[in-house]
Amino acid sequence: MWLMAVLVPLLKLYLCGIKVLIYQIFNRSFTLPVLPKQNGRVAIVTGGTRGMGFETARHLASLGMHVILAGNEREEGRAAVRKIEEEGGNGKAEFVFVDLTSLKSVRHFVQIFKARGLPLHVLVNNAGTMLVPERQTEDGFEFHFCLNYLGHFLLTNLLLDTLKKSGRHGCCSRIVNMSSATHYAGVIQMDDLNRRNCYSSHGAYSQSKLALVLFTYHLQEQLTAGGFPVIVNAVDPGMVDTALYDNLWTLAQLLKKPVAKIIFRTPAEGASISVYAAASSEMEGVGGCYLYNGEKTKSSDSSYDSELQAEMWKKSCKLAGI
Numbered sequence: 547m548w549l550m551a552v553l554v555p556l557l558k559l560y561l562c563g564i565k566v567l568i569y570q571i572f573n574r575s576f577t578l579p580v581l582p583k584q585n586g587r588v589a590i591v592t593g594g595t596r597g598m599g600f601e602t603a604r605h606l607a608s609l610g611m612h613v614i615l616a617g618n619e620r621e622e623g624r625a626a627v628r629k630i631e632e633e634g635g636n637g638k639a640e641f642v643f644v645d646l647t648s649l650k651s652v653r654h655f656v657q658i659f660k661a662r663g664l665p666l667h668v669l670v671n672n673a674g675t676m677l678v679p680e681r682q683t684e685d686g687f688e689f690h691f692c693l694n695y696l697g698h699f700l701l702t703n704l705l706l707d708t709l710k711k712s713g714r715h716g717c718c719s720r721i722v723n724m725s726s727a728t729h730y731a732g733v734i735q736m737d738d739l740n741r742r743n744c745y746s747s748h749g750a751y752s753q754s755k756l757a758l759v760l761f762t763y764h765l766q767e768q769l770t771a772g773g774f775p776v777i778v779n780a781v782d783p784g785m786v787d788t789a790l791y792d793n794l795w796t797l798a799q800l801l802k803k804p805v806a807k808i809i810f811r812t813p814a815e816g817a818s819i820s821v822y823a824a825a826s827s828e829m830e831g832v833g834g835c836y837l838y839n840g841e842k843t844k845s846s847d848s849s850y851d852s853e854l855q856a857e858m859w860k861k862s863c864k865l866a867g868i
C-alpha cells in the first residue's frame with residue numbers, strides 16, 4: 547500500500563520528465579513573435595525574483611510594463627529589481643513581499659496593492675516549489691498544495707475585480723498559470739488534498755500542477771459566461787535549468803547536472819511561454835488553453851472533467867475562506 551502510494555507517483559513523474567527531455571532533444575525552444583509594446587500596463591509576477599519568474603518580469607518590463615515582482619525573498623527581490631533597472635528599459639520594476647504559503651500574507655499583499663489604486667492587466671502565477679519533504683504551512687496545508695496552487699487561487703480571486711475593471715474587449719487582462727508536464731501524472735485526492743494519509747512529494751507536486759489546470763479551465767468558463775474582458779491560460783515551460791531542482795535526491799542531482807546543461811531550457815527560454823501568454827497579439831481574447839512550446843496543446847484527460855473542476859473550485863473556496 548505504502549509502496550504503491552509513493553512509488554507510482556514517483557515513476558509517473560519521472561516518466562513525464564523523460565518524455566519532455568526526449569522532446570527537447572529533437573526540438574528547439576519556440577521563438578517569440580514580435581510583441582506589442584505594453585506601456586502603461588501593470589503586471590504582477592509571483593516568484594519574479596529568480597528563475598523563470600525573473601525572466602518573465604524582465605521581459606515584460608522591457609516591453610514598457612510596470613512590473614511588480616511578488617516574492618518572499620527580500621534580498622533577492624531587491625537585486626532582481628536593480629538588475630532590471632540597470633537594463634534601462636522604459637518599464638518599471640519593484641519588489642513587494644508576499645509569502646504564498648500564508649493566506650494571511652496573500653490577503654495583506656492584495657490589500658497593499660489595492661490601496662495604491664493601480665490597474666492590473668497581467669497576473670502571472672509563477673511561484674512554486676518541487677519535491678519538498680512533508681511539511682505544513684502555517685494554515686495547516688501541505689506545502690506544494692498551498693504554495694503552487696491554493697495561494698495563487700486566493701490571490702487571483704482577490705484580484706479578479708481589479709483585473710475585470712482593467713481589461714476591455716479587444717485588450718483583455720490576462721492571467722497566466724504556470725503548470726507543468728507533471729500535471730499529466732497528477733491525481734486529485736479530493737478527500738486528502740493535503741496528502742496526510744500517505745505522503746509522496748512527487749504526488750503532491752503533480753497534484754498541485756493539475757489543480758492549476760482545473761482552476762484555469764473553470765475560471766475561464768466563468769469569465770466567458772459573465773462576458774468579462776479577462777482571459778486565463780495555463781502554460782508549460784518544458785524542463786528548465788533553475789533552482790527548482792535543488793530538492794532532487796543527491797544521485798538524481800548528480801545525473802541532472804550534465805543533462806541539464808545540454809538538454810534543459812534556459813530560464814529565458816522557459817519564460818518565453820509565460821511572456822507569450824501575457825503579451826502576444828496572437829493570444830488576445832484567447833483563454834482556457836494549455837500552452838506548450840508556443841502552441842495550444844491538449845492537457846490531461848482529467849483536467850477537462852468539468853465536474854472535477856467544479857468540485858475543486860468549491861473546495862478551494864472553502865479552504866481559502868472565500
Ligand SMILES: NC(=O)c1ccc[n+]([C@@H]2O[C@H](COP(=O)([O-])OP(=O)(O)OC[C@H]3O[C@@H](n4cnc5c(N)ncnc54)[C@H](O)[C@@H]3O)[C@@H](O)[C@H]2O)c1
Nearest residue numbers: 593596597598618645646672673674726785786788789790
Ligand atoms: N524548472 C522547470 O523545469 C519547471 C518545469 C515546469 C514548471 N515549472 C514551474 O515554474 C515555476 C517557476 O519555477 P522555476 O523553475 O523558475 O524555479 P525557481 O526556484 O527559480 O523559482 C521559484 C520562485 O518561486 C518563489 N517562491 C518560492 N517560495 C515562495 C513563497 N513561499 N512565496 C512566494 N514566492 C515563493 C521563489 O522565490 C522563486 O522566485 C514554478 O511554478 C515551477 O513549478 C518549472
